[in-house]
Amino acid sequence: MEFLLITGMSGAGKSLALNYFEDRGYFCVDNLPPALISKFAELCLQSDLTKIALVSDIRGREFFNELFRELSQLEELGLNYNILFLEASDDILIRRYKESRRRHPLDNEGRILEAIARERKLLEELRGKASKIIDTGELKKAELEEELNQLYFSDQDNNLLHISLISFGFKYGIPRDADLVIDVRFLPNPYYVESLRYQTGNDQEVQDYVLKWPVTEKFYQKFFNLVNFLLPEYQKEGKSHLAIAIGCTGGKHRSVTTVNKLAEFLDKKSYNLSIEHRDINK
Template sequence: MQVVLISGLSGSGKSVALNLLEDLGYYCIDNLPATLLQQTVSLLRSEGHTRLAISVDVRGAQSLPALPDCVSRLKSDGVDVRVLFLEAKTEALLKRFSETRRKHPLSLIQPDLTVGECIVLERELLAEVADLAHRVDTSELSANALRAWIKQFLALDQSRLTLIFQSFGFKHGLPLDADFVFDARCLPNPYYDLALRPLTGRDQPVIDFLEAETTAQTMFADICHYLDHWLPSFDRDNRSYVTVAIGCTGGQHRSVWLAEKLAGRFGGDRQVLLRHRESGTV
């Protein structure tokens, strides 16, 4: 049996995720208290269900402390449990609440809190859940890009550490889901070549431009050396995911090239995901 637990901040895309999983044939339950998780999985398993998607979030705040133990026990019972945590920057969440005119769930419990204060409190309440999960920052993602990333997530071998390389643009903000951030803004910028400006780091002329730069090759080698040295420690710590974010100014040229090159370098030996945040592609 496979169980996908969806959690995260209100307004970060949990409904998009749950609807996608329902379309993919998962039996979906929204807003289940964590204390009922094992009982629910056992019941549905006895009825022959093999794929479940369950939303567990701040609406069941009182039961959230029980979630880590529940997940551990389900895994001990042989259940393939995958925890997906969606989050977004406060500015993006405030904009989404303003556009939809919906109330934040915590404001129903504490009416004196503003939406911004509710978001801060929600981050605190969900911090331990985020530590269990594969985190995705949806601040700059379209719904279609999020659906594509979730499909990637479902295809992973959970017994192996997943190394995620993600390009991004600093002018759009740091990704919340990054474990390591490397800054490629010091490298020569193809943007200033008018012929290269409309291209990305996946296009051959940009690749040729950066491959010819000694500083770009040195940065690539240094990041490889760092990851080669430290990734075994994450393996020993039984980490499921490590996200390496590579940033440049706009997230189109240097960071994309580096992320692609690093994914190729580590993809032979490790389970690798490649993501380009600013274009929403994989």
């Protein structure tokens, strides 16, 4: 079991980090009171969970009295854990709190700088136990995610983007979760060929018909090049899932063929793909 404790300075980006791990398939818990960590770990060991990430920090108030004892109990359970510690400079933390208009957990008198100094002192020993330390001060969200990817997933598939390809018929409505919608109703329609009408874009005869036209070849070249350009840009912005919906009139012929051909194109690039022909049986 992978058990990751995310902690560090308030305002340093722990919630962003937790969201990142959740997108990577971790079971995530935010603001778990330190006194509950070992009990939570015992429950996890009895479950099917294999990847756990939790945030526990100074919001737990009686932080260190409980936390270090809980970490010792994790070791007694034979559970290997890692600590990710996030920090930033005082100036950046002050700016972030002023921008968010939130109160620092230790700030009871409106003296945020003193609260940050106190928190930094309290976290000093825990910082020394951290297996990974990241200064988020100059990192944008996408840059933080890339840093986490390099630290924790560099030996795995670095392609975070899952692509859903959906064929559909406009007569049945556009998929509500689509990020990109492409209309291929301008392509020659196999529906008007009697021998092809009751086949679908999964059949070779229909594919051959759609693909034989110069307009299809020209469109596919331009469309696939556009997709090839866009996907890395979405990844840079930290997007983990992209739904591309391709529609024709009934969702049986042209859209199905185009989704299948786009899948073949993307499969060569080792993307994580899923295909849904939503309206093919309607």
